[in-house]
Amino acid sequence: MIALGSDHAGFPLKEEIKAHLDNLGVEYVDVGCYTPERFDYAISAQKACDKVVAGECELAILCCGTGVGISMAANKVKGIRACCCSDCFSAKFTRLHNDANVLCMGARVVGAGLALEMVDLFLNTEYEGGRHQARVDQIMAIEKGEKLY
DSSP, X not given: OXXXXXXXXTHHHHHHHHHHHHHHTOOEEEOSOOSSSOOXXXXXXXXXXXXXXXXXXXXXXXXXXXXXXXXXHHTTSTTOOEEEOSSHHHHHHHHHTTOOOEEEEETTTSOHHHHHHHHHHHHHOOOOOGGGHHHHHHHHHHHTTOOOO
């Protein structure tokens, strides 16, 4: 199950992603927003990320105008490794090397075609582990307030 969320600016892109996931037969839960009326991205980011941390969803995909604000909000949730992506290489390698569990995109930055390619890469790329695990562990240690130096 994938958690989907957006603000008003990301709403149209989230709707495109929903249609794409429907065509692929991928299950998702939409945590909002549900209309193009003004809506704050931090609310949907927290709702979606809470579902990932609770184990209700494996991953989340979030959209706002730039992808930046919603990624910043998502990364405040303990256990989340969110990445704002606007290219396919980053969408693939954030899963492969960083074990990212949230993909964030900007509806005003990427078109639907590119966004759907990134969604496919993000959902179909497995974490490589190995030499990358030490770095993911360091990220999580920082989240716990530990000093790395």
